[in-house]
Amino acid sequence: MKFFKRARNSGFIIPDFSNSVKYFDNTKCKILDGKLLSSHFVTQAQNLRSGRKIPCLAVILAGDNPASQVYVNNKIKIFKEAGFESQSFFISKEESTEKKLFQTIDMLNKDDNVDGILVQLPLPNGLNTENILNRILPQKDVDGFLAHNLGTLATGELNSAIACTPFGVMALLYAYGIDPSGKNTVVIGRSNIVGKPMSLLLLSADATVTIAHSKTQNLIQICQNADILVAAAGQPEMVTKDFIKKDAIVIDVGIHRKENRKLCGDTHQNVKEIASALTPVPGGVGPMTIAMLMLNTALAAWNK
Numbered sequence: 001m002k003f004f005k006r007a008r009n010s011g012f013i014i015p016d017f018s019n020s021v022k023y024f025d026n027t028k029c030k031i032l033d034g035k036l037l038s039s040h041f042v043t044q045a046q047n048l049r050s051g052r053k054i055p056c057l058a059v060i061l062a063g064d065n066p067a068s069q070v071y072v073n074n075k076i077k078i079f080k081e082a083g084f085e086s087q088s089f090f091i092s093k094e095e096s097t098e099k100k101l102f103q104t105i106d107m108l109n110k111d112d113n114v115d116g117i118l119v120q121l122p123l124p125n126g127l128n129t130e131n132i133l134n135r136i137l138p139q140k141d142v143d144g145f146l147a148h149n150l151g152t153l154a155t156g157e158l159n160s161a162i163a164c165t166p167f168g169v170m171a172l173l174y175a176y177g178i179d180p181s182g183k184n185t186v187v188i189g190r191s192n193i194v195g196k197p198m199s200l201l202l203l204s205a206d207a208t209v210t211i212a213h214s215k216t217q218n219l220i221q222i223c224q225n226a227d228i229l230v231a232a233a234g235q236p237e238m239v240t241k242d243f244i245k246k247d248a249i250v251i252d253v254g255i256h257r258k259e260n261r262k263l264c265g266d267t268h269q270n271v272k273e274i275a276s277a278l279t280p281v282p283g284g285v286g287p288m289t290i291a292m293l294m295l296n297t298a299l300a301a302w303n304k
């Protein structure tokens with residue numbers, strides 16, 4: 001964007017504001033700030049800690065996925081900031097067998113000081129994720145991924161660990177005064193980690209819920225009916241403004257690294273032209289995932 005141009009006749013530099021409206025993002029779309037909200041959670045967790053058992057999380061990282069290494073380090077750093085304890089178990093790709101992971105989980109299941117066990121996903125190829133996760137005791141499943149905990153959520157009970165990403169989405173919605181009750185909501189994605197628990201949480205909050213996925217027909221029309229649209233499709237910038245009902249709230253759960261190294265989500269930036277609120281990537285749902293992990297670990301430690 002240029003504010004000046006060279007005059008055609010004189011060659012002088014003269015002001016030119018003709019494009020200035022494009023300089024700032026002048027849409028009215030509100031940005032739902034997960035980074036800010038997550039920092040409030042960390043502070044509150046710090047304050048609540050005094051006089052109680054120090055919550056302890058054990059993180060298992062199998063293999064050498066570089067993004068997973070970053071996420072695990074972030075978790076350890078944030079736990080430390082809140083005065084929580086964490087232990088990490090790094091298992092090389094070569095050593096990552098089902099037997100080795102079972103042994104590590106069994107040892108942590110028995111350790112009374114460990115309140116929560118987290119196996120960082122994705123696991124190296126060849127390992128059966130479900131088998132390995134199901135080795136964790138349900139009361140130590142602070143990711144909320146186990147069939148036991150997802151099943152509890154399906155009954156409408158909210159008293160066992162809830163998957164951190166959808167839990168963080170609900171916290172963000174309520175923090176911005178957005179009540180899903182009675183709203184038409186569409187969740188794109190049906191994974192056990194995000195799509196299904198997200199839909200169950202919205203249902204528990206009295207929303208009308210549609211789950212869309214890769215085989216859904218007329219996806220755009222379905223999304224155009226959503227007051228709240230949750231994009232968890234795993235496809236970079238797939239959701240464009242054409243999907244969005246005017247003034248809808250758009251929650252972007254995706255996180256992808258583009259060729260230019262910048263991060264993007266499942267939604268295109270042009271949704272801001274139509275939506276009334278959007279979670280940014282980065283700084284939206286991602287930080288809330290870690291905040292909710294802290295909350296789940298604290299609850300596992302304090303509600304024994």
Ligand SMILES: Nc1nc2c(c(=O)[nH]1)N[C@@H](CN(C=O)c1ccc(C(=O)N[C@@H](CCC(=O)O)C(=O)O)cc1)CN2
Pocket residue numbers: 070071072118119120121122143164165255263281282283284285286287288289290
């Ligand atoms: N056992 C688990 N594995 C995975 C989970 C999970 O919840 N439990 N979720 C993702 C990865 N993840 C946490 O593990 C995670 C990803 C991203 C963020 C985040 O805060 N992202 C930042 C951007 C970070 C960057 O610069 O790369 C943001 O969105 O602002 C937090 C947690 C898969 N595996």
